[in-house]
Amino acid sequence: EAGVTQFPSHSVIEKGQTVTLRCDPISGHDNLYWYRRVMGKEIKFLLHFVKESKQDESGMPNNRFLAERTGGTYSTLKVQPAELEDSGVYFCASSHRDTQYFGPGTRLTVL
Amino acid sequence: EDQVTQSPEALRLQEGESSSLNCSYTVSGLRGLFWYRQDPGKGPEFLFTLYSAGEEKEKERLKATLTKKESFLHITAPKPEDSATYLCAVSALRGSNSGYALNFGKGTSLLVTP
Numbered sequence: 001e002a003g004v005t006q007f008p009s010h011s012v013i014e015k016g017q018t019v020t021l022r023c024d025p026i027s028g029h030d031n032l033y034w035y036r037r038v039m040g041k042e043i044k045f046l047l048h049f050v051k052e053s054k055q056d057e058s059g060m061p062n063n064r065f066l067a068e069r070t071g072g073t074y075s076t077l078k079v080q081p082a083e084l085e086d087s088g089v090y091f092c093a094s095s096h097r098d099t100q101y102f103g104p105g106t107r108l109t110v111l
Numbered sequence: 112e113d114q115v116t117q118s119p120e121a122l123r124l125q126e127g128e129s130s131s132l133n134c135s136y137t138v139s140g141l142r143g144l145f146w147y148r149q150d151p152g153k154g155p156e157f158l159f160t161l162y163s164a165g166e167e168k169e170k171e172r173l174k175a176t177l178t179k180k181e182s183f184l185h186i187t188a189p190k191p192e193d194s195a196t197y198l199c200a201v202s203a204l205r206g207s208n209s210g211y212a213l214n215f216g217k218g219t220s221l222l223v224t225p
Contacts, residue, residue, distance in 0.1 A: 033212065033213075042215045042216060042218070043213075044215070048212055058212075059212065091154055091155070098143055098160055100145075100213060102155045102156070
């Protein structure tokens with residue numbers, strides 16, 4: 001069974017540019033989560049989808065971040081415009097019930 | 112506010128030298144406590160879920176235990192391949208039954224030398 005995949009693995013952009021991260025969950029998992037880790041800090045929750053609906057977006061830092069999940073399958077996380085403090089590793093996870101399985105992450109560097 | 116504190120931050124062991132990692136937590140109502148392993152450049156890999164005080168789970172050289180305030184990850188006779196960062200996370204009881212956010216600690220970086 002294929003795991004959670006994320007694309008790209010790395011992204012380097014200039015401040016003010018736009019970046020879109022993609023996550024493909026494990027097939028059949030209705031729950032999809034986004035997390036991020038900034039330098040020296042713990043992994044922090046961003047938001048949770050159940051199918052195509054946003055169940056909890058309490059962790060989204062501001063309105064420069066937009067997450068979508070088309071048709072309840074893959075999800076995208078767009079950062080527009082990117083700021084220096086957005087640099088970090090963005091993880092996606094999916095679950096059927098309790099256990100969340102994580103993807104390898106996208107390392108975002110904003111210069 | 113939910114809090115998760117892991118100790119020590121880093122641990123160096125000789126191969127075969129058993130030890131324990133600690134995860135102290137504060138949560139309004141515990142739904143589950145999770146242990147993950149993370150290797151450099153990879154995402155967290157699920158190890159265990161514990162739901163109630165007194166529960167224990169084992170996998171190879173690892174054993175996780177849970178009390179009302181903390182969890183321990185015991186490593187028995189570790190090998191160099193056990194070197195990784197071990198993450199603890201909790202989820203709190205909320206209205207939804209269909210999934211929940213994880214609140215992570217900063218992790219314990221374990222190095223096992225031959």
